[in-house]
Structures are given as C-alpha cells and as structure tokens.
Amino acid sequence: MPATQSLHLSVDCVVFGYNDSGLKVLLINQKGLSTSPETTPRSQLPGDLILMNEGLDQAAQRVLFELTQLEGVYLKQFKAFGDPNRVKELKDRAWLQSVRNLPDQRVVTVGYYGLVSLQDYEPRPSSFAGGVQWSELNEVGPLAFDHNSILDEAFETLQEQLESQHISFELLPKKFTLTQLQALYEIVLDKKLDKRNFRKNVKKMSHVVPLDEKQTGVMHKPAQLFSYEPQKD
Amino acid sequence: MPATQSLHLSVDCVVFGYNDSGLKVLLINQKGLSTSPETTPRSQLPGDLILMNEGLDQAAQRVLFELTQLEGVYLKQFKAFGDPNRVKELKDRAWLQSVRNLPDQRVVTVGYYGLVSLQDYEPRPSSFAGGVQWSELNEVGPLAFDHNSILDEAFETLQEQLESQHISFELLPKKFTLTQLQALYEIVLDKKLDKRNFRKNVKKMSHVVPLDEKQTGVMHKPAQLFSYEPQKD
DNA sequence: GATATTATTGTACTTTTGACACTATGCCCG
DNA sequence: CGGGCATAGTGTCAAAAGTACAATAATATC
Numbered sequence: 141m142p143a144t145q146s147l148h149l150s151v152d153c154v155v156f157g158y159n160d161s162g163l164k165v166l167l168i169n170q171k172g173l174s175t176s177p178e179t180t181p182r183s184q185l186p187g188d189l190i191l192m193n194e195g196l197d198q199a200a201q202r203v204l205f206e207l208t209q210l211e212g213v214y215l216k217q218f219k220a221f222g223d224p225n226r227v228k229e230l231k232d233r234a235w236l237q238s239v240r241n242l243p244d245q246r247v248v249t250v251g252y253y254g255l256v257s258l259q260d261y262e263p264r265p266s267s268f269a270g271g272v273q274w275s276e277l278n279e280v281g282p283l284a285f286d287h288n289s290i291l292d293e294a295f296e297t298l299q300e301q302l303e304s305q306h307i308s309f310e311l312l313p314k315k316f317t318l319t320q321l322q323a324l325y326e327i328v329l330d331k332k333l334d335k336r337n338f339r340k341n342v343k344k345m346s347h348v349v350p351l352d353e354k355q356t357g358v359m360h361k362p363a364q365l366f367s368y369e370p371q372k373d
Numbered sequence: 374m375p376a377t378q379s380l381h382l383s384v385d386c387v388v389f390g391y392n393d394s395g396l397k398v399l400l401i402n403q404k405g406l407s408t409s410p411e412t413t414p415r416s417q418l419p420g421d422l423i424l425m426n427e428g429l430d431q432a433a434q435r436v437l438f439e440l441t442q443l444e445g446v447y448l449k450q451f452k453a454f455g456d457p458n459r460v461k462e463l464k465d466r467a468w469l470q471s472v473r474n475l476p477d478q479r480v481v482t483v484g485y486y487g488l489v490s491l492q493d494y495e496p497r498p499s500s501f502a503g504g505v506q507w508s509e510l511n512e513v514g515p516l517a518f519d520h521n522s523i524l525d526e527a528f529e530t531l532q533e534q535l536e537s538q539h540i541s542f543e544l545l546p547k548k549f550t551l552t553q554l555q556a557l558y559e560i561v562l563d564k565k566l567d568k569r570n571f572r573k574n575v576k577k578m579s580h581v582v583p584l585d586e587k588q589t590g591v592m593h594k595p596a597q598l599f600s601y602e603p604q605k606d
Numbered sequence: 607g608a609t610a611t612t613a614t615t616g617t618a619c620t621t622t623t624g625a626c627a628c629t630a631t632g633c634c635c636g
Numbered sequence: 637c638g639g640g641c642a643t644a645g646t647g648t649c650a651a652a653a654g655t656a657c658a659a660t661a662a663t664a665t666c
Binding site for chain 2: 196199
Binding site: 550551552568569572573588591592593594595596597 | 641642643644645646647
C-alpha cells in the first residue's frame, strides 16, 4: 500500500494589463522579513492554495481578488506546474515559513493567465498587503519559486491564442480604436503589421463592430471607436 | 488561519491509438466488485495518484505503464480538472472505497493525452489487472468520474494540435504511406481531404521524408513509404 | 487660415488554397 | 503470360488570401 499522498495545490495568476504605454504583468511583493541576506523579499505572481470546496477557476478568481482587489477578470487555465522541488529552493523558504502551516509541503500549482485593460480597470497598486504593482513585461526581475517560468509560459500561451481566441479585446477598453487594436497585436506578437492590411482583416471580423462614436480629447483627427460583440460569429 | 488543505492529486491519461481500422482510446476496467446494482464496474481512463517525489509528466508515464504496460508513449499535459465534486458521485464510491485509503478525499487530476501507433505498439489488451481495452472512439460508454469529459476535451485538444504540432506521426508506424497519413487526418479532423492537395502540402513539409522503400504485402501497386524526421524544420 | 498630427482608404502583385480526372504500377488469377 | 483489379501517383486553372505600398481627409492648435 503506497504512503498516503500529502501535497498542496495552489493557483497562480499571470495577469497581463495593457494600455497605450505597453503590456504589463501584475506582481505582488512578499511582505517584509528582509532579515537575512538571501531571503530579501521578492516579487511573485498572485497565487495561493485553493480551498477545499472550490473549483480551480473559482479559486483563481478568489485568490486574485483577495490579493489584488481585481474582480471579474478574464482568467484562463493554461498549465499545471508540478516539479517536486518547485518550492524547495533556499531563496523561498523564509517566506513560506512565514505564511504556511506546512512550509515544507510539496505544492503543485495550476497556472492561469488573465487579461485586463489598464484603462477600464484603473490600477490601484500597493493598495494591499505587501504591495501590488504593474511591472513592465521585460523589466521583471527574479521572482519567487518558478514564477519566472510560469510567466514565460503564460506569455507564450497568450501569443499563441491571441488571434484564434478573440481575447485581444479583454486587454482593451470597451471602446477602442483600430490603431489601439493594432498596437496591441504588434506588442503581443512582437512584429510590425501593415496598417491597411490589418484594417482589411478587421473588417472581416463580424465581432468587431463600429460604434456611432469617435475618439475625444485628442489633438488630431479623432478615430472611429469600435467594440467587441461576442455573440456574433 | 485557514484550515489545512487536504486533497489528492492524480494524473489521467487519454491514450489514443490508431491503425487502419480507426482511432481508439485506451480504457481499463475497474476490478470486480459488482455486488450492488448501481455500482457495476465501469471503464475508466488509466490514471492514479501521483507519488510524492515525482513530477507530473513522470507520474503520467509511470501510471500508464503500471496500468497498461505501455512504455515510452508520447504524452502531453492538456488540462487540470478540479471540480470539487468530480469523484463524489454515488456511482464511483464503491470503486474508490476498494482502492483508496481516503476514498472521500477530493481529487484534482491533471489530464494528459497520449498517442500511439497500434501497429508498432502491438496492443496487449486485458494483460493486466482488471483488463485493458482499446475502445472505438464513438463507442465509449459511460466512464467513471468525469472521464467522459476528460476524454472529450482531450480529443478536442488533439484536433486543435494535430496540424500545428507535428504529432500525427506519433499515431502512425515509423514507416507510413501518404494514404495512411491522409486517412489519419481525415479521421481526426473529421473531414474529407483532397488527395492531390494533401500530397502537395506534405511535399512542403521538410520533416516528412521519402524512404528508399515501398509498401509490401498489398495486392496492388505498393506505395512509397515515408518517415518523420523531427530534427529538420 | 496655416500647420501639425493621426485617420482613413485602394490597387497591383504574389502566394496559397481549392476543385477536379486521368494515367501508372504491381499483384492476382485464369 | 495477358487481362483485370485495386490503389498510387500526378498537374492545371480559378478563386481567395496575403503582401507591399502612398496619398488624401479630418480635427485641434496656434
């Protein structure tokens, strides 16, 4: 008879936030405890153990809300991470000991990526325990645990799914211009796109509909606003 | 302080097997215990709890081997299933009670899909405890737990990834004909393909290389054999 | 009203996709 | 050994999709 299994299960959320100044990722800072040298608090992805009576998607929503106050965010599971030593590194022990009943327990985590428009979800950073920050994607330093890998895989998933899954609109304001949409594509896919060809393609998408409204507050020709209509298609 | 988390983690493998007679899925039969009416043993996907010191991929390989003797199979994680009640249904209790120390424990499972060629991996069904069978995909009856959903999602994943991931070759013998490759595509994608256009496309794939060898044992013009060369591309 | 700034639009070319039917080869059998 | 059978193998044309490319239009500011 095998030994009784004993491990923890968590969810970790890689929340991407977008506005005209670029693509960011939401990180939280581990609380205090910078006593010893190699245990200086690091940033990490918002994540925590799931509760006994909640599903995984539900856990991701709850954990994200509890840690960052973000609510109703588009979240999608993308991969489980289960290396037996993923929380065993020295650098992470101090923090684990400060928050877990069983800090030595193995933890398997289910990764979610999340998408928000930084314009609609006005970011309220550091409003919570330990601090919350939107960090420029390519300025993310070393994170706790294997969170750098999780972040990388989440971004690769985003790149793969951006076009096929109608998710780009989750990163934009409800009303957006085609220039904004194109800039988003260029940043996520990391390549320049031709403006006229891009617009030709968008016109074929029945789920992107023009509104009777134009951009305001800009000092040049205001652009047509569009919105995403999921039902169509 | 939250209650200590206590749950089990398993892996479940949806192994697809292919030969000229179609696409099958590997199921195992729950052992005996058909005492009570609604607890007649059902088939299920090969799966079991992970061990404390193994990774997820490793667990999937081990569990598959222990339950079905299949070794070295292409396995890929596709989704975690964590409904809190996924192992709580009445129909599944008898079996759980017969095999688990803690039959009431919540179980989250990580789903893997697997691919084998039924020609190379000569199927040795019912060689093991409780019986092993290759079941025609559309003749799968009600399975234990949420295994029907897991199977469905695995198949959808296979359909989505077949073309982009060079995985079709895992379902074919090492040496295969273009007709076999096309038949596989037609079955997995569930649509007829044009022979000439299909071959035109294959010729563009540098990882599909013709061998100096032809089909034997057929009573008609023997076809050219091809093989998959992963390094190219 | 001139200027600055971004929005908006079309065309020619290339590449890819999709529809479609006949000839070739090897085996079997008489 | 020749005819029949079964599957292998191959090319062309039209439509659609993708790609490169630049001039005009609308608004705010000064």
